[in-house]
Structures are given as C-alpha cells and as structure tokens.
Amino acid sequence: MSGVLFTNVRILDGTGALPYPGEVLVQGNRVSRISRGARALPTAGVVTVDGGGATLMPGLVEAHTHFSWNDQPGLSEIQRMLTEEHILWCAHIAKRYLDVGFTSCIGAATAKPRLDVVIRNAIESGQIPGPRYLAASQEITVPGGLGDETLPHLPYPEFSFGAIVNGPEEMRKTVRMFLKYGVDTVKLNLSGEYIAGIPAEFTPMTEEEITVAVTEAHVRGKRVSAHARSAESVKQCVRHGIEIIYHASFADEEALDMLEAKRDRHFVAPGIAWLINTSFNAGPWGISPESAKQMGYHRELEVACETLKKMHRRGIRILPGGDYGFAWITHGTNAKDLEYFVKYLGFTPMEALLAATKLGGQIMMRGDELGQIREGHLADLLLVDGDPVANIAVLQDAARLLGVMKDGVFHKDPQKGPARGRFSRPAA
Numbered sequence: 001m002s003g004v005l006f007t008n009v010r011i012l013d014g015t016g017a018l019p020y021p022g023e024v025l026v027q028g029n030r031v032s033r034i035s036r037g038a039r040a041l042p043t044a045g046v047v048t049v050d051g052g053g054a055t056l057m058p059g060l061v062e063a064h065t066h067f068s069w070n071d072q073p074g075l076s077e078i079q080r081m082l083t084e085e086h087i088l089w090c091a092h093i094a095k096r097y098l099d100v101g102f103t104s105c106i107g108a109a110t111a112k113p114r115l116d117v118v119i120r121n122a123i124e125s126g127q128i129p130g131p132r133y134l135a136a137s138q139e140i141t142v143p144g145g146l147g148d149e150t151l152p153h154l155p156y157p158e159f160s161f162g163a164i165v166n167g168p169e170e171m172r173k174t175v176r177m178f179l180k181y182g183v184d185t186v187k188l189n190l191s192g193e194y195i196a197g198i199p200a201e202f203t204p205m206t207e208e209e210i211t212v213a214v215t216e217a218h219v220r221g222k223r224v225s226a227h228a229r230s231a232e233s234v235k236q237c238v239r240h241g242i243e244i245i246y247h248a249s250f251a252d253e254e255a256l257d258m259l260e261a262k263r264d265r266h267f268v269a270p271g272i273a274w275l276i277n278t279s280f281n282a283g284p285w286g287i288s289p290e291s292a293k294q295m296g297y298h299r300e301l302e303v304a305c306e307t308l309k310k311m312h313r314r315g316i317r318i319l320p321g322g323d324y325g326f327a328w329i330t331h332g333t334n335a336k337d338l339e340y341f342v343k344y345l346g347f348t349p350m351e352a353l354l355a356a357t358k359l360g361g362q363i364m365m366r367g368d369e370l371g372q373i374r375e376g377h378l379a380d381l382l383l384v385d386g387d388p389v390a391n392i393a394v395l396q397d398a399a400r401l402l403g404v405m406k407d408g409v410f411h412k413d414p415q416k417g418p419a420r421g422r423f424s425r426p427a428a
C-alpha cells in the first residue's frame with residue numbers, strides 16, 4: 001500500500017508528551033506506524049516528506065463554528081444574505097478552515113435552515129474541500145429571546161436569525177424538522193446576549209420546552225448544544241443533558257458543582273474571542289470600548305475568565321474556538337483562541353494544545369481515533385514550522401503551516417509549497 005512517511009519531524013502527539021524527534025508513517029487514511037529517532041521505518045513504496053525538524057501535530061478542532069456567519073458587523077447582515085450567495089460563502093469558508101489548520105469543526109448554529117447540512121454533505125462527498133464537520137440547526141429561540149428579530153410590523157420569521165418557537169409543541173415540530181433535514185446538533189438559545197439588547201443573564205426558555213427539544217434529539221441519537229451565558233442556563237444544560245455548553249460565563253458555584261459531577265458528559269466552548277474583541281477591538285464597526293463596557297461586555301469578560309479558570313481547575317473540558325465570523329473576529333483567525341486560553345484562562349500552552357486536539361477528537365465523538373497521533377488513528381496532521389509548545393502563536397500564521405493533511409490526503413502539500421530547503425522524495 002502506498003503511503004506518506006514523515007521523517008525528521010518533532011512529534012507533538014496530543015497525549016500531553018513533549019514533542020520528540022521521530023517518524024510517522026501514514027497508510028490510507030490512518031497513521032500506521034510511529035517511531036522515535038531516525039531511519040526506523042521502511043521507505044520503500046512510500047512518499048517521504050522530510051520535515052526538516054518541523055513539528056508534526058494533530059489537526060486542530062474548532063468547537064463552535066458558524067460557517068454561515070459572513071464576517072460582517074451584525075446579525076442582520078448575515079441573515080439578509082441571499083441563499084445562493086450564502087451557500088457559496090459557506091463553501092469558501094469551509095476551505096479556509098482547512099487552510100489554517102482546522103481539520104475538524106463543530107457547527108454551532110447556521111443562519112438558514114439547511115446551510116450547515118448541505119455543506120457537511122458536500123465536504124463528505126468530496127464536492128468541496130473542508131474539515132470534518134458536524135452540522136447544526138439554526139438557533140432555536142423563544143419570542144423575545146436571542147435570535148428573535150421579528151418586529152411588530154414585520155412579523156416574518158425569515159427576518160429572524162433564529163427559529164422561534166412558542167411552547168413545547170412548537171419546539172417539538174421545529175426540532176423534528178431540523179432532524180429531518182439531517183443536523184448532527186440541535187442548538188438552543190438558553191440565555192441572552194448584550195449586543196442583541198438582551199441581557200446575558202436572562203434565561204427565557206421553559207423547562208418543558210427544553211425537555212421536548214432534548215428528548216427529540218436524543219431519540220434520534222443526536223446531540224444538543226446551547227448558547228448559555230447565565231448561571232441558570234448552564235444548570236439547565238446539566239439538568240437536561242445538553243452535551244455542548246457554549247459560553248457559560250456566569251456559571252455560579254452551584255452550576256460548577258453540577259457540571260463537575262457530570263464532566264465526562266459535557267463540553268464547554270466559551271468563545272472567549274468574542275468577549276475579548278467585542279470589548280476592545282470593535283471600534284471601527286461602531287462598538288467603542290466604552291460602549292462595549294456599557295453593554296456589559298467588560299464585566300462579562302472579567303467574570304467569564306474567573307469562571308473558566310475555576311472550571312479548568314475542576315477538570316471540566318473547555319475547548320477553544322467560537323463565534324469567529326464577525327467583522328472584528330473573522331474566519332481563519334481562530335487559532336488566536338489558543339493564545340487567549342493561555343493569556344486569559346491560565347492554561348499552559350500544552351493544555352491549550354490538548355484542548356484543541358485531544359479534547360477536539362472527543363467533542364467530534366471520535367476520541368478513540370481522532371485528535372492524537374497514535375497508531376491506528378485517523379491521519380489529520382499539521383506540519384508546523386516551529387514549536388507550538390514554545391510559541392503558541394505560531395499556529396496563527398498560515399505560512400508556517402507547511403502541510404495540512406486530512407484523512408490521509410494533503411490539503412496543503414509540503415512538497416508543493418515553498419518548503420524552504422526541505423525536500424521530499426517520490427515513492428521509490
């Protein structure tokens with residue numbers, strides 16, 4: 001069987017071990033052999049990629065992705081994009097994630113009902129390049145909740161960012177519709193969001209509505225995720241078994257206790273980049289630091305950092321990524337999150353890397369074959385010019401990603417790029 005042999009690489013395997021010099025053989029779509037040191041693996045019949053001392057690491061995983069957010073400054077700009085252009089945009093963005101080293105992404109809500117499903121299917125069938133992707137529903141919300149954009153004189157649901165439901169039976173109908181469309185994850189908006197004029201600590205969905213949504217998703221073996229900034233919404237997530245909790249800024253001690261007790265069941269993806277950049281870097285789009293402060297973002301960022309540090313100490317799984325796709329946090333800059341985890345949440349660089357790789361495999365529901373470099377695991381690999389453990393920011397520079405491999409196939413081939421003195425040999 002033909003394959004690719006990486007030689008002369010430092011292997012950062014995603015187990016927590018420090019990088020070590022060695023070789024990795026990929027056959028088909030999996031890592032077949034790993035060895036320490038040099039010239040240990042057979043070179044006959046395989047393409048040899050001499051890494052020239054670069055780091056070989058697992059592909060990154062984005063835990064909270066919105067392909068359909070279109071790098072604009074607001075929700076209505078996303079919602080009003082015409083469907084045909086919107087599909088093309090999503091395809092364009094899916095490729096960008098691979099370009100910058102994200103080989104897996106979790107869809108965290110789509111702007112129109114089927115965008116995520118269509119893109120996932122197109123990636124899986126090989127029509128377009130993109131990361132492994134789990135497709136989301138639209139955000140499901142209640143009247144007056146985050147994502148309800150209807151106006152009294154324009155009561156048209158199409159203007160709304162979210163799918164609006166009123167009561168358990170409407171919830172059932174809507175969730176079943178998204179499941180019929182083929183989503184992997186049903187998204188609920190359980191709390192508010194300051195930029196939409198709805199306080200982050202507002203928790204508007206009823207227990208009955210949530211029960212119905214979770215029951216319907218779980219009956220079909222699908223997962224539920226939630227926009228959950230308030231303490232009460234985090235508790236709702238734990239009580240109802242909502243697997244993926246987004247934000248969680250205001251989780252109080254009771255919420256943290258509940259979450260810790262079920263920490264093997266839940267993932268938290270805070271989307272911290274949104275809080276940081278909306279607080280301080282959205283001035284050119286009309287949100288000065290002062291107005292962000294008045295909205296409540298500075299306080300939320302402060303509280304969220306403390307909350308997430310506590311969560312991290314309690315061993316709750318926290319993953320990077322989240323809400324890229326606005327004008328001040330554009331798609332493709334997602335690796336910034338790893339740096340934010342170090343600077344704002346007290347993670348070591350290695351912990352941040354493990355959160356983006358090993359835990360990433362787990363949130364993709366493939367922890368036994370994804371997110372680490374191990375024999376038998378899927379070959380989603382990055383060849384990085386530099387050492388991310390020493391400098392986590394190196395991952396933000398796409399030029400330093402010498403190679404990107406997904407499922408054993410190069411998306412970015414180090415043999416074809418400007419490999420700067422590195423060389424490769426074709427199959428003997």
Ligand SMILES: [Zn+2]
Binds near residue numbers: 066108109271322323
């Ligand atoms: Zn989001």
